[in-house]
Amino acid sequence: MKMSDIAEKSGVSIATVSRVINGDKNVKDSTREKVLKVIEEYNYTPSAIARNLSKKDNNTIGVVVPDISNPYFSEMVEGISEVIDGENLNILIYNTNDRIEKEQKSLQMLLEQRIKGLVITVTSESYENGKSYLDKFVKSRIPVILVDRDIKDSSMDCVFIDNIGGAYKGVSVLIENDHKNIAIITGPLKSKPGRDRFRGYKNALSENGIEVTEGNIYEGDFQVESGYIHGKEILSRKIRPTAVFVSNNQMTLGFFKAMNEMKLSTPEDIAVLSFDRVEILDIFGIKLTTVSASVKELGVRSAEMLLERIRNKDKDISQKMILQTVLDIRGSEKKVR
Template sequence: MAVTIDDIAKAAGVSRATVSRVLNDSGYVKDETRKKVLKAIKELNYTPSAIARSLSKKKTNTIGVVVPEINNPFFGEIIKGVNQVADEHNLNLILCNTDEDVDKELKALKLLKEQRIQGILITPTSTDSDYNSEYLWTIENLGIPVVLIDGHVKYSNFNGVFIDHIKGAYDAVKTLIDEGHEKIAIITGRMDSRPAKERLAGYKKALKMHNIPIREEYIFYGDYTHEKAYKITKEILKMKDRPTAIFVSSNMMVLGCIKAFDEENIQIPKDMAIIGFDKVEVLNIIGMNISFINGPTIEMGKTAMNMLIDILQSGKTTETEIKTIKLLPQLVLKGSEKFIE
């Protein structure tokens, strides 16, 4: 049976209120009485509840982190960066995974508010078409600082840390063009998300800058899942005038492309070149050299956590001036971008 404050009070011969003052280091307690309480705590092997302490202090030493895909290495590395900074400041994390479900995200936000956390780091799963009055009211009335990580909340302004998706996509497609490719397809993410729109914009920008016509039949609309990318890649490989290269807008979709290539005996880059957005660690492990745009995910997590800490230290729950930071991605070439006639 768990030891309670009442057990300590009885053992020390003091009131429950006195034990509470000792535990929370609040209010006056005689040294002799304090020693009795501490002795009872030690003898009974009592561990104070962090939740109970937070209720008395009206806040916790905890930060909420909300992500849409915990199984995606992209978010795993962001969380790693967040956790590194949190450890340095003795902060705890509560992690919520929404599975890209707006209702789950709404539930997570309400839960975190009930836990009296100090602030929230979030990559919103909500898309331009998903927002509703309950969601907007909830996130705008949390009463605690919110920092966005590479995601946006339509109709609202929050501090945030983002990747320059246009530059990343532009660099990838420019590299393919420099290698000699002119027939370049793109598999986009969900077009109701800003990163997907910006990556498509970067793709088009690179083609325009190099006087290559934008062919609508080479633009394929995905949804960030490997299943959808697999089906799209099958379609691409059946095209009469098929492209010689594909720019894939997410790491998970790259896996779908690879599966389709394997089934159709397509060799990279001999039969088809490919560059993805974000790395796929498993491909490195098995020695498959796929070029990719490397988003600074760990740095993004660190930067977002530091931004939140700065806000907390300022004592403001909301910012009069919204601060956003855009981090530059890097192109990592491994040979899959080559043009082989």
């Protein structure tokens, strides 16, 4: 049933039905009761989106992430939700699968729905089309918070993880355990986390007098399959590295899939260190050493920053927050062979 049907059965205009639904006090009590009776009789549920289009903005926060199936981003969304729920706001989540065209479509739909604010982990930090979509939010005075990934030359508020320091911290532990032949599976080097974690790896090697060799660098894409493919390549080498630094949780899962197929284990056959926790490995008794930040806190801080920006839209100075990482040493960093 449409709003026009309610109007016809109530004997009033569509505009009057709309005012009743939106709680307009300038409607006669008798008219309101008549409309509400029809709504109850026909179990009519008004579209929240349709109501919002008649307003300048609404009570909805947009959240755009590249891979909601990744526990990293689902935990981040949990942190955002924890803050937003306490503010009587709604959350509308879009998953882009790390594809620019899906991200642009998501942003256009969020613009059309006149959301109150946006938290986004961008697909790319440099493409112009994506940035122009976010510029539309800025021009519409809709606050935007960049989380986890940056955009070049952006002055938007942002919350990031200390990826360089975290990677440096983790690789340094491998070096302290006498590893010198250390491979890395990087994230996509077009992304800030991918580049920064690679930079931390290089810094740790260079500062300890260890050469950064091209043969130990494998560029992944933060997905399970790339960790698996590069894992097979690393583990099949005639002279295998004694350790590997895997740049995120999903690729670490792929790497362990390759290890399982080849009947290898850590640290007996190769030491493994992961950026991000991989809790599921605990089920199989694998004690993995990791470096990570609280991803839930990443979501909490980005949501808090968004609410502050919504309340102070005229504030000129942009905010930038960097969350520190924690090293969890559990044994997979040791050198056995």
